[in-house]
Amino acid sequence: ETKIFTVDKDVPLLESYPQIKEAAKLIIDNEVIAFPTETVYGLGANAQSDEAVKKIYEAKGRPSDNPLIVHIASFEQVDYIVQSVPDYAKVLMETFWPGPLTLILPKKGQLSKYVTAGLNTVAVRMPNHPLALALIKEANVPVAAPSANLSGKPSPTKAQHVYNDLKDKIAGIVNGGATGVGLESTVLDCTTDIPTVLRPGGITREQLEDVIGKVNVDVMLETDDQAPKSPGMKYTHYAPDAPLTIVNGGRDFLQSLADRYKNEGKRVGVLTTKENAQFYNVDKIIVCGERSKLQTVANELYDVLRQFDDEQIDVILSESFPNEGIGQAIMNRLLKASGHHVVSE
Numbered sequence: 001e002t003k004i005f006t007v008d009k010d011v012p013l014l015e016s017y018p019q020i021k022e023a024a025k026l027i028i029d030n031e032v033i034a035f036p037t038e039t040v041y042g043l044g045a046n047a048q049s050d051e052a053v054k055k056i057y058e059a060k061g062r063p064s065d066n067p068l069i070v071h072i073a074s075f076e077q078v079d080y081i082v083q084s085v086p087d088y089a090k091v092l093m094e095t096f097w098p099g100p101l102t103l104i105l106p107k108k109g110q111l112s113k114y115v116t117a118g119l120n121t122v123a124v125r126m127p128n129h130p131l132a133l134a135l136i137k138e139a140n141v142p143v144a145a146p147s148a149n150l151s152g153k154p155s156p157t158k159a160q161h162v163y164n165d166l167k168d169k170i171a172g173i174v175n176g177g178a179t180g181v182g183l184e185s186t187v188l189d190c191t192t193d194i195p196t197v198l199r200p201g202g203i204t205r206e207q208l209e210d211v212i213g214k215v216n217v218d219v220m221l222e223t224d225d226q227a228p229k230s231p232g233m234k235y236t237h238y239a240p241d242a243p244l245t246i247v248n249g250g251r252d253f254l255q256s257l258a259d260r261y262k263n264e265g266k267r268v269g270v271l272t273t274k275e276n277a278q279f280y281n282v283d284k285i286i287v288c289g290e291r292s293k294l295q296t297v298a299n300e301l302y303d304v305l306r307q308f309d310d311e312q313i314d315v316i317l318s319e320s321f322p323n324e325g326i327g328q329a330i331m332n333r334l335l336k337a338s339g340h341h342v343v344s345e
């Protein structure tokens, strides 16, 4: 049975301390628990224990060749798990940690081999969430944590999403309310002189370049036919039950596609924004934030993708978003959710 720890992240930590302590005890006992971060909920376990880390893969149904991010709560923990840190990566840590930036660095031998899936690098991040930080500090071990969804489903931004996917498969859930950013951290490969974005996320390429100069973006993010460097890139992700198509064009074009499906007797859902919602005539319209504030789209995207699963919908048509700033991460997730199915005007 899954134990629920309900904690208000906005009350002083002292009050929730007994709950955090009990949750941390589960980590120390090599159990798996879900906890909130500023991006999405993570599914955490002691990164030094084979037994504990194996349970993460089992609970999620995650392929064992897809490595996990190690979450830390202090800068001292970096040296414990990483061999060396290039100067630019030190600057990034100082600037963006705690925060939604994951750095790939050469690993030391302290971690379970299952965390890194046999690679000689490790993904490290310090989450910017008071409950995540308190939990890691209290457990006093590095915490391996992928997103706390079943493999293939959208990442969880609410404790309820975790519960729906993983109840009775994990020892506990720390319910700290909705997460902030709504999309996962940016994954940056720091094993070369110029770093490379492997997964766009909460910190944009523009933000990174403002601090350290040139940053590359993995070719995988622009084309489809390259061998993935980040093992997570090759799997189906975030997919709602009904097939999703990204529509690259205006409202009239999207409506004409919807009409075509309707004529085939299909029930059509549309993923849109506050600005455009009133203009469609379809079976189900779900509003995902405001186009003029792209962060709100990021924030609501995974919840919206999950909402479509509660509707009797045969096809989902999604508007597309500008591929800049946080829009890069939004489009990356939408492309994956659609299996790269885009229709252009």
Ligand code: TXA
Pocket (backbone or CB within 6 Å): 037, 039, 040, 041, 042, 043, 066, 067, 068, 069, 100, 102, 104, 116, 119, 121, 122, 123, 125, 127, 145, 146, 147, 148, 183, 184, 185, 186, 187, 198, 199, 229, 230, 231, 232, 233
């Ligand atoms: O925001 C986040 O990053 C969330 C929260 C819970 O921290 N975590 C998360 O973990 O999204 P996950 O496992 O869903 O995604 C980790 C990504 C995967 O694409 C994985 O392949 C990549 O990081 N990754 C992990 N270790 C790597 C490594 N050594 N080299 C390259 N990519 C790696």
Ligand code: MG
Pocket (backbone or CB within 6 Å): 146, 147, 155
């Ligand atoms: Mg994930």
